[in-house]
Amino acid sequence: MGQYPWHSLLTIEEKSATPVYLQIANAIIKEIQVGRMKPGTKLPGVLVTSDLLKVNKKTVEKAYSELSLQRWINVTPKVGAFVSKDLPDRENRALQSPGAFNIAEKPHFDLEGQGIFQLPPLQRGNDxxxxxGFPDGRLIDHALVSRTYRSIVNLKSYRPLLSYTDPYGDGVLREVLANYLNETRGIKCSAENVMITRGSQMALYISMMLLLKRGDVSVVSDPNYLFADETLSYLQSKIHKVAVDKNGINIDKIEEVCKRDGVRLVYVTPHHHHPTTVTLSAARRMQLLKLAEKYRFAIIEDDYDFDFHYCHNPILPLASVDTEGSVIYIGSFSKTVSPAFRIGYMVASKKFIDEAASLRKIIDFQGDAILERTIAQLINQGELQRxxxxxxxxxxxxxxxxxxxxxxxxxxxxxxxxxxxxxxxxxxxxxxxxxxxxxxxxxxxxxxxxxxxxxxxxxxxxxxxxxxxxxxxxxxxxxxxxxxxxxxxx
Amino acid sequence: MGQYPWHSLLTIEEKSATPVYLQIANAIIKEIQVGRMKPGTKLPGVLVTSDLLKVNKKTVEKAYSELSLQRWINVTPKVGAFVSKDLPDRENRALQSPGAFNIAEKPHFDLEGQGIFQLPPLQRGNDxxxxxGFPDGRLIDHALVSRTYRSIVNLKSYRPLLSYTDPYGDGVLREVLANYLNETRGIKCSAENVMITRGSQMALYISMMLLLKRGDVSVVSDPNYLFADETLSYLQSKIHKVAVDKNGINIDKIEEVCKRDGVRLVYVTPHHHHPTTVTLSAARRMQLLKLAEKYRFAIIEDDYDFDFHYCHNPILPLASVDTEGSVIYIGSFSKTVSPAFRIGYMVASKKFIDEAASLRKIIDFQGDAILERTIAQLINQGELQRxxxxxxxxxxxxxxxxxxxxxxxxxxxxxxxxxxxxxxxxxxxxxxxxxxxxxxxxxxxxxxxxxxxxxxxxxxxxxxxxxxxxxxxxxxxxxxxxxxxxxxxx
Incomplete structure (x- = not known):
């Protein structure tokens, strides 16, 4: 036993954050677990080991004591240390194999076609x-945002924000946002109709998850916002693409799909269609709402750039005149504050928001409470608007x-x-x-x-x-x- | 027409952030959209309206001009302004109905039993x-965390972090974390095996989503971590509960389930079982790994409190001796830095991590790049360890x-x-x-x-x-x- 091949097993790294005795103990645990040191094997004595490894005797003793505490070995005084006999035997194998279980075999959803998942080009050095169509981070008053953030961290009321909070989002922001949306976009809602999400993408994902079973029919424009399509196809919706002209998506064509296949949801970007920037005409807006009532489908209104309109004022969203609760309204602060600060929101019936919060809880528990409070304050002070x-x-x-x-x-x-x-x-x-x-x-x-x-x-x-x-x-x-x-x- | 009931339609709010002309325009748009002003209806003249509403004539003109630009009305000089005839007629309805589409009817998953979803008690005033078992936010050096955060915001290299980044998480943190996990926990991994998530909950959700189809069998301990159970039941896994004794979960019982029903995944908290705090014994660890190889199931190892061990050193995770890629290892910084800063991670085969990133992209695009870089720096400077x-x-x-x-x-x-x-x-x-x-x-x-x-x-x-x-x-x-x-x- 004296010639135990310590050197093939262990190189002591003096500079490591892990103490030497623990490096020794962990190396032996690994040997046991991968099956190279069998149950019942006697470990070399403390003196021999300290000599071979060129470490202090106390260090080896401490390593063995650690192993004993963790029940990997049994130490019998004056007899020696033995790998615990309670451990099961294990064949000797190499580390790092590709995976015993097969992910592709039975994924929750088919993962085909995911290759086209592709991020837009990143902002890089001198290129x-x-x-x-992303905002310019340089125009954002980061100093103001950080100052507000810090002022909240310094509040006495800050402590609760540091613990687990609410899957619906910060209560203050939900209140402030409901007022803000009433005032600026004519959306009649109260805090209970609002859930704060991480960016609008999470709102898209959650609403689509709640609405769709595999194979359910959804309607989108052709062309369409890439990540809405990707989310629908990941969820295995049957996607119908409907053409867009200068007045936006063609509502008559949507009705054809309703008659033929039954439609579960229609995803639209009425303010400026993504990607073509066309505005959905007044007539078609009303036609779409009527259709939703008639065929009882949900409209996901992604109002990603309500704030950015250069001619007349922005047209009010569908959600502002939705008398039947057909519209799930999605918005975001990513384009106004920064894409790095991912705060979006979803406005819908209380019932839908409650279901959304249940799903959100298992995805993510909650959002960034301090950041959410920061945005609430920026709105209240008029800074966001500025x-x-x-x-x-x-x-x-x-x-x-x-x-x-x-x-x-x-x-x-x-x-x-x-x-x-x-x-x-x-x-x-x-x-x-x-x-x-x-x-x-x-x-x-x-x-x-x-x-x-x-x-x-x-x-x-x-x-x-x-x-x-x-x-x-x-x-x-x-x-x-x-x-x-x-x-x-x- | 002169006696148009403006007052029932519109109260002008002088203090509103919305200019008065826009308040008028929006009120009229709403009247048109809810069907109270029909297509072809002549609007009252500018003078009459300005008189009734007690606003300047220019303001009414601006409102009508806005409506015309948005194509809600047609203005014929010297004849008058008319609600556009292109608009479809709509029945007159009240706002705020409960929802035309039925969420409960066809949810993606059954939502029954969600009532037990229950957050742990929140930290409150004098109670x-x-x-x-949450950390104490008061012990955290928030000043240090904010200082580090700000130092990153002030870096020249900060700008890319402000734009859209990477669904795998910040590249620097992935590198740093791979080294850290190698060094402190013996997990042989490189950056490509690591995905950064929002807290460990997102890692749980994503790995379970990828592994399970509806009805697939999962094994958990009895009792078990509440939110792991909730996630599995939300995903409609068939859950088998296996008893825990003083050595942790009973592996023999898991094998019985494997033989009887086939097991897709086993969720464990080996370091300190949640909720009972028992440590999974050395013998059972090895037994579980052997079982995973034999029956080809995935082990989700939730190592939520690796850092908090008071007697001997923490036992190395299953992932450190996983020779077959059976283990999906999940950890978090929520308990060390703050639950409000939700940064967790998942370590698995590159193939699994790639699939996980595809799903993460549609859930959320990406994490908090600046916060992730902050944590990377805290680790590199040894501050996290302190x-x-x-x-x-x-x-x-x-x-x-x-x-x-x-x-x-x-x-x-x-x-x-x-x-x-x-x-x-x-x-x-x-x-x-x-x-x-x-x-x-x-x-x-x-x-x-x-x-x-x-x-x-x-x-x-x-x-x-x-x-x-x-x-x-x-x-x-x-x-x-x-x-x-x-x-x-x-």
Missing amino acids: IVFND MIRKSLKEYGKRRDYMNDLLTTELAGALKFDKPRGGMAIWVTLAEGLRLDELSKAARKQNVSISDGRAYGNKNAFRLGFASLEPWEIGEGIRVLRDILMNVLKS | IVFND MIRKSLKEYGKRRDYMNDLLTTELAGALKFDKPRGGMAIWVTLAEGLRLDELSKAARKQNVSISDGRAYGNKNAFRLGFASLEPWEIGEGIRVLRDILMNVLKS
Whole structure:
């Protein structure tokens, strides 16, 4: 036993955070558990081990004592230390095999087609990234947000926020938000109709989970917001895609689906359709609400950019005139405060909100109580509204600038309408030009644009303007122009 | 038309954040949408309206112009303004009905039995709350956490963290955590095996969602961690409950279920069983791993309180000796940093982590990138470890104090073992005493304890000590003693 191969088993790391005696004990535990030290085996003596490992005798003693306390070994004074006989024998195996259980075999949902899951381009170093229409984090008054956050942390009433709170979200924010939505968007609701979520995506996920069984029919626009589609297909809904024209989604076509297959939910972005930025016309809004009443489906109204409208005032949401409780209204502060601060919300009947909270509890328990309280305070002090106005002014300029550049520099190569709101221009390439090739060529010159896959390869994409300064927009469009000019010439 | 009942329709609020012209426009839109103003109806003239509403003529003009821009009305100069004829007619209805679509009718999962969903008692004003075993937020160095947080916000590299990031979690934290888990817990993993989640609950939800189809068999201990049970039953798993004794869950009984029904996953809390605080014995650990290999089930190892162990060192997790990839290892920083900062993690095969990230993306996109980076930095600087040591010392004292008090003051009325770790003592009332009655009587004296429902009405409960100062523990136990003394006497 004296020549036990300690060295193959254990290298003592002097600088490790784990004390040496524990390194020894853990190495022996691992040997026992992987079956290289069998039950009943006598361990080498303390002196021999300390000599071989070049550590103090006390250290080895402490290791053995730890092993004994943890019941891996039995120590009989004057006889020696033995691997506990109570332990089951185990075959000797290598670590790190791929997994005994098979995830793909029986997943809760089919995981096929998940390959297209694809995040929009990230903001990177010196590149110019035309993203999908994200806000500009540089315009946000982070100092104000942190100051407010800290002022809440310093409150006496802060302590309860640090413990487990409420799956519905912070009670103060629910109250403030209900008032805010009444006042700014005409949505008649009280706190009990409001659940705070992490970003609007969680609200989408939860409402779709609650509404859909596998195979239930949902209707979306074509093209549609990528992550709404992804969520529906992950939940194995039968998805019907309905065309969008200049007045938004075609409601007559939705009715056809209702008659033919029965519809469980319709997902819409009425304010500015995502991705095409079109506003759902007044007539179609009313038609859609009537349809929901007639065929008893739920409308998920994703009002992701209510605050960003450059011409007249924003049109009030469907939820503001929903007399029948057909609408589940979803909004977010990610675009106004920051995408990193993920606070969204869902407004619906109390019954639906109660069910949503039950699901939310097992997903996540609760949100970020302190951050939620921060937002409540920013709203109450009018600061959120000021932040929105400031961003809106800047984004409006950027929209105009991009629109002018596209008109003067790229007429002929692409079609687009000046959007009345939002953070991106929906651009379709002229016939004969290929978006995937343009995207590839632009990448080589450090300019990122979508390759169009996110919206069904229609040779069209969202050219985000909000997160870029004018010089960045100019430089990026110059690169795109030069590439297209070469192609058009050749 | 002159006597249009404006006053029943609209009260102008001078102090509202919404400008007066928009209040007028929105009120008219609502009238149109709910069907009280029909398509083709002529609106009262500007002068009449301004007179009736006692507002400036310009304001009414602006309101009508807004309505026209939004296409709700058509204005013909010198003739008048008319509700657009393109709008569909709509019956006149009251707002606020309960919901046209029926959620309960076809939920994705049965929602029965959700009534028992019950949060542990919240921390409140002057009450003494013996919670389920939560940390004490007062011991946390919030100043340090905020300082670190702010230092990251001030970094140049901060900007990317403010935009959309990665559903796997912050790359830096994944690296740091993989090293930390290697070093402190012997878990051989690299960053690709790690996903950062919001608290351990999200890791539980995601792993269970991926593993289970409706009706799949899962095994848990009896009693068990409430929210693991709730998640499994929400997902409609067929749950088998297996008894726990002083060595932890009975593995032989698990094998019986494997033989009889086939098992898809086993949920365990080996370090300190939740709720009873028992440690899974060395022999049973090895037996469980062998069983997982033989019957190819997944082990979800919820190591929720690895850091809180008062006697010898913590026993290394099952995941550290899992040679077959059977173990999905779940941990959390909620108990070390703060429950309000919800950062947990999941360690598993790369394949499993990739699937988990796909699901996480539709639930939530991503976590709190800045907070995740904050934790990475706290680990790298050794601060997290210092915070743990500091809390551990204090919690150890509180455990001893509560244990001594229970022994001296309440012997005879209850049974318990001094826990070797964790944040609560598992207490069973003596025969003839009723926990629900004790809980009720204590509430009247502003002392909260569980009524036992959370753990299957076994007349047993977790008496949390970690979040209370010694005087609070003493005062609370005195109240419980006085109640029990009266009962025992009568």
